[in-house]
Amino acid sequence: MVKTHIQILKEKSVEIISIFSTIVLWQIISVYVVGNKFYLPSFTDVAGALVEILSRDSSLAIMGAKLQLPMLVVDFLYSMMHFSIGLIAALIIGIPIGMIMGWFRTIDRIVDPIIEIIRPIPPACMDSFCDHMDRSESICSRFSDIHRCSFPYNDQYFYRF
Numbered sequence: 001m002v003k004t005h006i007q008i009l010k011e012k013s014v015e016i017i018s019i020f021s022t023i024v025l026w027q028i029i030s031v032y033v034v035g036n037k038f039y040l041p042s043f044t045d046v047a048g049a050l051v052e053i054l055s056r057d058s059s060l061a062i063m064g065a066k067l068q069l070p071m072l073v074v075d076f077l078y079s080m081m082h083f084s085i086g087l088i089a090a091l092i093i094g095i096p097i098g099m100i101m102g103w104f105r106t107i108d109r110i111v112d113p114i115i116e117i118i119r120p121i122p123p124a125c126m127d128s129f130c131d132h133m134d135r136s137e138s139i140c141s142r143f144s145d146i147h148r149c150s151f152p153y154n155d156q157y158f159y160r161f
Contacts (some may be wrong), residue, residue, distance in 0.1 A: 056070070057070060057071065060073075
């Protein structure tokens, strides 16, 4: 049993050394080179923040009931709710637009230039743009989710019809 664990460690030694050396390099650069926790927090600061987030409780209100859950779980559930809203909206928008573009050549000629302008924008850049435009979790964030999710459906249905 012990020999198998030692053998696994020997096989993965390069990967383990790589991870540990990256962590040490990160710590050295953040403390001695950058020196500002705001610009580059050290590994120990990040690990401490993770432990703090995992240990902190938050309340989640579902149908009138308030549940005490770890903050990370509550944030994950809210993120999944926002993503689901964007995905559903993308399905509702992307599939019909793709079908209409496939059926009617004139509609395709009208809508395709707009799609080709928006398509190359990476979703991460769209998120940054939405953060600057609107600080709240509202319409701009949903637009970013719709942007991220609708193009695959639009393309697939355009080429099928």
